[in-house]
Amino acid sequence: MIPVLALVVGVVLGLVFGPTVPGWLEPYLPIAVVAALDAVFGGIRAKLDGIFDDQQFVISFISNVLVAALIVYLGDQLGVGGQLSTGVVVVLGVRIFGNVAAIRRHLFRA
């Protein structure tokens, strides 16, 4: 429950203070959001499965963001940034869908 509250607090802080993103970080923002969504839904599913683990949650978020950013950076350097970003979004999107389906089964038994 506390992490959920922390999430809400983060959103409120972001909306209230509105920190600006430095220009060099901007291309990574959408990918970071998708990676964060993956971590969040993975965490919710694990919570419902009863196997949530704080350490695992932290590590999965940080590694997701780092790997996604690395792939985008590599893609930019190789001139295939758009395609690699699409790949990252597809893979994470599939995971998000799967996790949401599991959450749905937990919540609605359907």
Add this chain to the structure above:
Amino acid sequence: MTGPEQKPPQRRWMSPDFLSELFSNPLDPGYADAAARRAKSGPPTGWRRTTRRTAAVLVAGLIGLLFAVAYRQTMADEPRRSQARADLVSQIKARQETTDNLRGQADRLRDEVARERDAALGTNHAAQQRETEAATGLRRVTGDGLVVRLTDAADAAEDGGEHELGRIFDRDLQLVTNALWAAGAEAIAVNDQRLTATSTIRKAGGAILVDFRPVTSPYEIRVIGPGNLEDRFDDSAAAALMRRVADVEHIGFDTHREDDLNLPAATEPTLNYATRPAPPSATPTPGSTSSSSPSGGG
């Protein structure tokens, strides 16, 4: 990592069907591993537990912050995009205004030049020059004549659509204007584009260009000509064809007499000067040189 939870880790990555594995098991196996570890050694206690909990809470807050920042960023980008579009539109409008101003200025200057020239030339020459300019479309002309209106059918589709025949084609305009010349027209303008002897009416993409300026439906062809122009045009094959197309495809086709038509001058044509072609550098056959030089010597 022993016991019932043990999985051969390479099975996951060496599987030839990585994608179906991904779809069927989207959860990080890490959670299961951690749960197994916890079941074996008991939950973490004391400062270790507090640190991990704090880290998770911080990360959750960070994620929330990330969402908010991304949201703000997207919202901030949106007005910038529409702003750029509005800027472009206003720039186009400003440029069009500039063009109109310049065109008006050019017209004024042209009139001035014509006046000065008339003053410099004798009355006879000036009248002759005026006649020639009017006939070639380089001078504004006023007179009685005919207005031919052609419009696309109301249900005409864009390019390649089902009802493409309901559109006016460039060749329709060519046909009509040529028939008008043949019927004795002295000056013709299509949507205020004066036609000269070198004017072109052609299609580029979906638009019809008259002298490289786009014109759109309704096409209004204003003609100055003799009194029998309308009858002669109505008898022409082009008018008959357009009437038929109007019947079948419902394009708009309408002619009516109108007095005091005022046709603008055409843009100044670029003059082409005839030059003598360069003499052929190579002789057609090697044999001709040998045959010509002896004849010249003998």
